[in-house]
Amino acid sequence: MAEMSYREAVARGIAQEMERDPAVVMIGEDVAAAGGVFKTTEGLQERFGPDRVRDTPISEEAITGMVMGAAMNGLRPIGELMFSDFLATCWDIVANQIAKTRYMTGGQVTLPLVLRTANGGGARFGGQHSQSLENWAMAIPGLKVAAPATPIDVVGLMAAAVRDDDPVIFFEHKKLFAAKGEVPDGEIVGTLGEAAIRVRGDDVTIVALAAMVPVALEAADTLRREHGISATVIDLRTLVPLDTTAVLEGVAATGRLVTVEENPRLCGWGAEISSIVAEEAMWDLDAPVLRVTTPHIPLPATANLEDLAIPSADRVVEAVLAWS
Amino acid sequence: MAEMSYREAVARGIAQEMERDPAVVMIGEDVAAAGGVFKTTEGLQERFGPDRVRDTPISEEAITGMVMGAAMNGLRPIGELMFSDFLATCWDIVANQIAKTRYMTGGQVTLPLVLRTANGGGARFGGQHSQSLENWAMAIPGLKVAAPATPIDVVGLMAAAVRDDDPVIFFEHKKLFAAKGEVPDGEIVGTLGEAAIRVRGDDVTIVALAAMVPVALEAADTLRREHGISATVIDLRTLVPLDTTAVLEGVAATGRLVTVEENPRLCGWGAEISSIVAEEAMWDLDAPVLRVTTPHIPLPATANLEDLAIPSADRVVEAVLAWS
C-alpha cells in the first residue's frame, strides 16, 4: 500500500498492462523520450522500449487513425491526445471511424483501443486548453467513456479500459494530477460502468465526475456541518456504460438530485441523467432536479473569472439549499 | 405566393441575401459549377459570379477556416459542408476557433458567418452520411444552431443566419429536400430563437425539430383521431437561441411533455429540454417527460433497420399513450 499521485497512477496503470500483455503499445506527442508534458508517462519508454512507447509528429488524425488501424491488426494500442480539446482535431477518426466501424461492418471489426487525454479546467490555460469534454464522447454511440477522480481509480479504470475490447476515451483531469491517494500494491483492475458511492446520506443525492467529485464532497461536508443536510455523493467514474442503477437508487433513497458538471451547460452529461430521472423516477422526486454546471460560455483564462465559471462547493450547497 | 421545395428554398434564401449584400459569399465542394450535390445551390454561381460562389478542394478545415478568416475581414461568408457528418473533419475550427474567438479576445473579433450542411437520416446512406448532429453544435458555447422544417423557414432562417453577427450552424435536412410548401414572394426574414407552434392542444406537448416535425404532426393527428388526445406540437426551429418560453408554456398548458429527437439518445437536445423542465417546471408536470430518440447506435444502411431506428409517428403515439 503506497501513497501515489493521480499523475503517477497513470503511468502505473499503463505499466501494469504493458507488463502483462505485449500487445499493449502507446503513442503520442512527447509521451516517450520526454515522459509526457504532464509527466504522466514518465519511465515507460525506458522500461518497455522505443517500439512499444513512441513519440509522434503533431498529427492527431494520424495518431488516432493509426491507433485504430493497429487495433484492427492485433495490438491493444493506447493513444495520447495531449489535451482533450485536441479531440476536435481528430473528431472524424474518433466519432465517425472508431466509434462506428464495428456496427457498420456487422461486428466484423473489433477495436480494443484506449485514447487518453488531459481534460478539464482550473489551470488558467484559457478556452482552448481547459475544456471538459466527456459529454462529446458520451454523445457518440460506440465509445465508452471513463473519467476517474482518484489515483486508485486511474489505475483500475486504465486496466479495465485496456482490457476492454471496445474503444474507450479515457479522460485524465489536469486539476487532479497532483492529488494523492492510497493505491494498494499488486494488480488492480477496475470495472467500467460501476459508480462509486463516496458518501451516503438521506436528504439529497449529488452526482459528480472527475474533478467535480472533490467539489461535491466538500459541498456534502458543508451541508452536513452547517445545515444538517446529509447527502449521498455518487462518483460516476464512467459515463458509458452509465451506472443508472446507482443514480436511481440514490434518487429513490433521498428524493432529491443535484448533478455537478464541469462542462458548459447545454447537452452536458447531467442533462442526460436528469432526463433519465425525469422519465423513470419522477414520482420519487420531492424537488426539481438541479444541475450545477459551468455556464454556457468558453472558459476564460484569468484566475478570478475561471474560478467563477467552474462549479464550486458553494454553488453546489446553494443548489441544495434552494429546495430545502 | 409560390409553392416551392425545401431544396429550392435554400438557393432562394441564399440568393435573397447575396442580392442584398455584396459581402455575402459562398464556398464549398461542388457548390458552384455543379450547383451542389443536393442541388441546393443551383444557379447561384451563374447569378452572382465565380468570385462570390466558389468551388473548393476536399479540404473541410480549409473551407471552415477560410470562412472564419473571411468573416474577420469584412465578408459575411457562407460555407457548405456537404454532409453534417463532415463537421467532424473540421470540428477544431468550428468548436475551438469559430465558437470561442469572440469570447477569448474579449469581444474584439466578430464572426458573421454561416456553415450550412445536409443533415439527417432516412436516405439509406449508412452510418457516416446520416447523422443528426444539431446537438454537437448546441453543446458548444458560441455557436447558434438553426434546423428548419419547412421551405418558408429555410428562407427566413437563412436570412436571419446570414444577417446575424454570430456564427450560425445551419442544418438542412436531407429527408425534407423534396418537401414542398408555400413561400410568399418578396423578402422573407425570420428570427433565430422563436419556436413555431404547429398545432395547439390541451393534453400533451410534443417538441420536435427538422424532419421530426412532420413525424410529430402525424402522431398528433393519429392521437386526435384515434385516441381523442389533443397535442400541441412545437417546432423549435433553432436550438440556440432556445425558445424555452414556448416549451415551458406548452408544459404549463398541457402538463405533459414528449420530445422527438432524430439523434442517438445520449446528450441529445431533448435531454437538455427535459432537464430544463425538470428544473423549472416540475410542478407543472402530470406525467414523466418522455424522450423519443434514435436508439444509442450508429445508423444502419438498409431500409428496414433504418426505419426502425429513426423515431416514427407510431413510436411518438406509443410514448404519449404510455401515460394516458
Place this chain on the structure above:
Amino acid sequence: MTDMDEATRLDLYEAMLRARIFEKRTHALFLEGLVRGTTHLGTGQEAVAAGFAAAMEPTDMTFCTYRGHNHTLLRGAPMEALMGELLGRETGICGGKGGSMHLTDVTKWAMGSYAIVGAHLPVAAGAAWAATVRGTGQVSVCFFGDGTTNIGAFHEALNMAVVWSLPVVFVCENNLYMEYTPISAVIPVEHPAADRASAYGLEGVIVDGNDVDAVFDVAHQTLAKARRGEGPSLVEALTYRHGGHSRADPGKYRPDEEVEEWLARDPITLYRERLESMGIPGTLLDRIEEAAAAEVEAAITHARTADEPDPATLMTDVWADGGSAWRR
C-alpha cells in the same frame, strides 16, 4: 517487368470482368430501386483493383473507399454476400448495416471501405505499424482518389508512415474528378499524388491505371519494397470512371471527347486485345466472360431471394459483447 505466365494473365482478365459485370448489374439494380441509398462504381478502374489484388499475399490488408466494390470483391469476398449487402439483406457481408459504402470482409483481409475522404489513410498506416510490431510480414495497401490528396489526413498519414518506415502502399486512383469538379481546378500541381511525394521523401510513382500488367508490376515492386522493410510507396494510377460519381449521376460535367478518349482505353478491351495478340483464343476469353456473368446473376438471385435483416439486429454489434447496452 515481373514476368507473368498465361494463367496469371487469365486470372487478371477474369478478375476485371467479374468486377466490371458486378458493377454493371449493380448500377441496373440501383436504377431499378433494388439497391437503395447510393453506389459509387469502379467501372473503368478495374485494372487497379485487379493488378494489386493479384500481387498481394493472402494476409496483406486492403483499405479502400466508398468506391470499394472492386477492391473488396477481388480480395476474395464472396460475391453473394457483397450483393446481399448492396440489396440490404441479412445475407449481406455486413448484415445490411454497412451498405455500398462500407463493404468489408476481414476474413479476406479486406479491412473496410471508408466513406469519409482521407480517414482510412492513417488507419492503413496503423495496421501496417501493427504488422511491424508483431512481425507478421503483412503489407497494407490503401486505395483513395485524386481529390483525397487535398485533405489533412492524407498529409498526416503520409508523413508518419514514412518517418516510421511502415509497410504500406498508398495508391491514388487518379480518375481526374472529385464528385463533379475536376481535380485540376483545385490543385496547383499536375499530379495530385506524384507531385506531392517529395514532401514525404518519396519518389512519385506514376502508372497507367488502365494497363493491368503495368499495375501488377508496380504492385509487385512496391509490395516487395514494403516487405523488405524499406517503407511506404505512393503510387498514382492514371485511370477514369466510365460512369458518374455516384447513384444516377450521368457525369455530364465531363467533356465528350475526354469521355470517348478514355472509353477507347477501356482496361478490359485493351487487355483482351493484348491476350489475343499473344495467341490466347477468343473463345477461351469469351468463356471467362460468360462464367463471370453467370456468377454475378447467381449472386443477384441469391441476394434477391434472401430476407431482410432480422429487426433484432438493429441493436446488435455496437459493442464487442454483441450488444448495444449503454447503461447498467
Place this chain on the structure above:
Amino acid sequence: MTDMDEATRLDLYEAMLRARIFEKRTHALFLEGLVRGTTHLGTGQEAVAAGFAAAMEPTDMTFCTYRGHNHTLLRGAPMEALMGELLGRETGICGGKGGSMHLTDVTKWAMGSYAIVGAHLPVAAGAAWAATVRGTGQVSVCFFGDGTTNIGAFHEALNMAVVWSLPVVFVCENNLYMEYTPISAVIPVEHPAADRASAYGLEGVIVDGNDVDAVFDVAHQTLAKARRGEGPSLVEALTYRHGGHSRADPGKYRPDEEVEEWLARDPITLYRERLESMGIPGTLLDRIEEAAAAEVEAAITHARTADEPDPATLMTDVWADGGSAWRR
C-alpha cells in the same frame, strides 16, 4: 537586398529589444506566480517578428500562435494592455479572458494568437481571400512553427491558398523543436516547410531567422509578391528559442553544444555588432535598450496596479450583442 536607412535599422534594433525585454520580464513574472497558466516565449526568435512587422503595411494582418507575444507587440499593440493580459487584469487586451496564448489587437490588425496547432493557417488564408474580394490590398502574414508542418490544416491551407492565389505569406519559424521532441525525429525531409513547398507549386524560401536584415528583406519581397497578385509564399526562417518550450521548462532535452551555438548567434547581439560596425555609436544603442527596459517596467507597474476583471465580464462577449444568453 532592399536598401535600408539607418532609421529603419534602429527601429529594427529597438523592436527586437522591446520584445526581448518584454519576454525576459514575463518569464520572471511567471516564476513569481504573477503570470498564471502558461507562457510560450519568443526569446531568440525576435528577428522574425521584427523583420516582418517592419515590412508590413499598417492594415496587413498578422496571425500567430500561442508563441505570439513578439508578433502582437511588434504590430503595435499597447504594451500595458499585453502585460495586463498576461497578468489577467481588466486592463488586459482581451480583458483577461484570453491570457498569454490568445493575445490579439484587431485595431492593429494583429488578428489573434491561436493555441491549437495549425488552425490559424486556413484562417489567415480566409482573411487574405476577403482582402481580394473586397479589394483592400491587404496581405495576411501567418506565423507558425516547424512542428506545425505535420498537421493536416497546414496542408489544406497551403494548397487552397495557392490554388486561389491568395495574398498570404506563410512563415515557418523553424526553431528545431516541437515541445520536447526535435523536428528531425518526425519528418523524413530536412526542411519541414521549404522541402514541402513544391507540393504546392511554391519554391521553398529559406532565410536566416536570426538576421533581422535578411528577414526584413524576405518580408519585403514576399509581401510585394502577394500585393502584386502573385499569390502566397512559404518562408522557412531558421531560428532557435533560447529557453524552454513553455512555463518553467528548462529545455534540458537539447544538447548543450547546440544551445551554445545558437546563443552565440543571438539575433540582437549580432545586429548590435553590425550596427556598430556601420558606425552607429554604442551609446545610442544603449539608450534604445534603456528606453525599452523602462517601457517594459512601466507596463508591468501599470498591469500590477490594475484590478482583476469585473466578475460580471464572465458572462459578456459570447455573442455580438455583448451577452451570453442562450435562451429566450
